[in-house]
Structure formats: structure tokens, C-alpha cells
Amino acid sequence: MNNLNDIASKSLGDSTSYAVYTDKVDATLLNPMPRELARGDHDIITSGNGCDVWHCYEATFLGATGIPQAGVLKIIVPHDSEFIVESKSLKLYLNTYDMVKFDKSTDYATSVERDISSLLNCQVTATFFEYSEFENDTIVSRYDIHETVTNSMSVDSYDGEFSIPPATAVIKGIPITHNIYMPTLRSRCRHTKQKDSGAVSIIIRTGVAVDVTSIMKYVYSLREVNEFHEFCAEKIYTEVKKAYGGDVAVHCFYVRRGGIDISPCRYDDFGYDTPVFSGFGNSNVLIKGFQGQ
DSSP: OOOHHHHHTTTSOOTTSSOOOOSSOOGGGOOEEEHHHHHHHHTOOOOSEEEEEEEEEEEEEEOTTSOEEEEEEEEEEETTOSEEEOHHHHHHHHHTTTTOBOSSHHHHHHHHHHHHHHHHTSOOEEEEEEGGGOOSSSOOOOOOGGGGOOTTOOOOOOSSOOOOOOOOOBOSSSOEEEEEEEEEEEEEOTTTOOEEEEEEEEEEEESBOOOHHHHHHHHHHGGGOBOOHHHHHHHHHHHHHHHHOSEEEEEEEEOOTTOEEEEEEEEOOSSOSSOOOTTSSOHHHHHTTTSOO
């Protein structure tokens, strides 16, 4: 076999197995399942208090000007809801947000909250956190060049066709080291077209002027490119090297696909108002949303 897609097809699905490109939210993908069926199978006794907490680590959408936003979406479902949502269907549903524009992150969270509340016939809460706000064993807070984006910047290329213009100015003196970190890296699997989310760290040591905005736009342009992780890293390295020369290092930190964890809590009413999440990173942030903060 000389074709990478043919080789990959031996162990992976195909391009029809997952939601691919869409700029419209599709709530029909959500699949509700009655709690009573599982509880009846196991003779479960439930307490009077509790909730199911979902942490969706690959939450992403587009800002009003097309700039990708990424973070953690926290969804809280009351334990006494009639239904739960099947996890794979939630992943596919959240994927449909990837290319949808929202003026504010709260609008994104409100949309998710509305759809799941309607599906489960109960009040669900959804809160979006920037990665810098949400720390645990999986997400590490680092310097984020993404925060330097101004409101005047816009993005409209997501097919990998954007090129970084070559440097036009030479900086006198010794080479300068530039550290760029972006938590909004996203591409697609070359074969299945599943989305691959993560972060990228780019270090450039060069004596020419570096245009950080152009580098960011190039990384954003990979959003709808179908390629394996290894080659996305090489594409970034090649493009930066061609534009600025010098020494370049690119590290792509991809996370597991559809990264969602579910943290149920059940507790009797014996003196505390909310579950204690101590030991799970920043407990104050983890509890946010549950307390209506």
C-alpha cells in the first residue's frame, strides 16, 4: 500500500463516521437515555441530592471576527433528571459548534445549556472557562499568546492556504527568542476527518522581525486541514522556518479526541451546601457554575 489513507483504513473508521464541516449547531445529534432503565437493572437507591458534572476539554467555537476560541465547558445535570445524555452523541453535538460564530463565550454556553435542558426536560447549567481559568491534572496554565489578540484582528482562512509573509526587517544585535503558545490548535484526521484538538508551542530564535499575528493566522488556518498530527507539526515548522529562518522549535500537544470526563456526585443532606471537589486542581473554579457563580 502506497496511499496513507489505505494504510490507515486497516484500523480506523472512514470519513462518513463522524460529523465533518458545519457552521450550524445540530441538536438532533443528542441522544437522551432514561435513567430508570439502568436504575431498574441494578436496583439502585438514589440519595436526595447530587448532580452529574461533565468537563468537556475540547470546547471550541469561533469568536465574532472568526478567531477560534478554546477552553473547558462545564455542564451540570441534576441527578434527578428523567434522562441522561449519551456521551458519544454529546461529543458529536459539540463538534458542530467548531465553525459557528458567537459574540461572547457566554452566548456559546447558553446555546449548549438551552439544547441539553430541552433534551433532558430539566434545568442544566453550562459554563465556559478559558484554559487559564481552569486548571487540573490535564490542563496546565502557561503563557498564552492568544490573549494578545486585538478586537481588530479577523480570520477567514481555515483550509491551510494562508502563508506567513517573509520577514522584511532585520533586528540589529544578537538574535531574539520568541515564545508563542496557542491553546487553539485544531486540525482533522487525514483519514476519518475527526477533529484533532490541542495546543502548540512555537519557539523562534532569529535576528529578523517576527510577525506574531501572521503566525497565529497560520495556525488557525489548519482548522479544516485533514492531516495526521506529525505532519501538522512539520507544516508549522516549515512555514515558520521559511518566513524567519534562524532556529525554530514546534511542539504540538494534542489531547484525546472528544475529551470529556464525567464526574457524578451524590450526597445526603447533612450540613454542606455543595459537593466538595478538593483534590481536583483549582476547586474554586471546579465548583463555579454549580453555585451559580
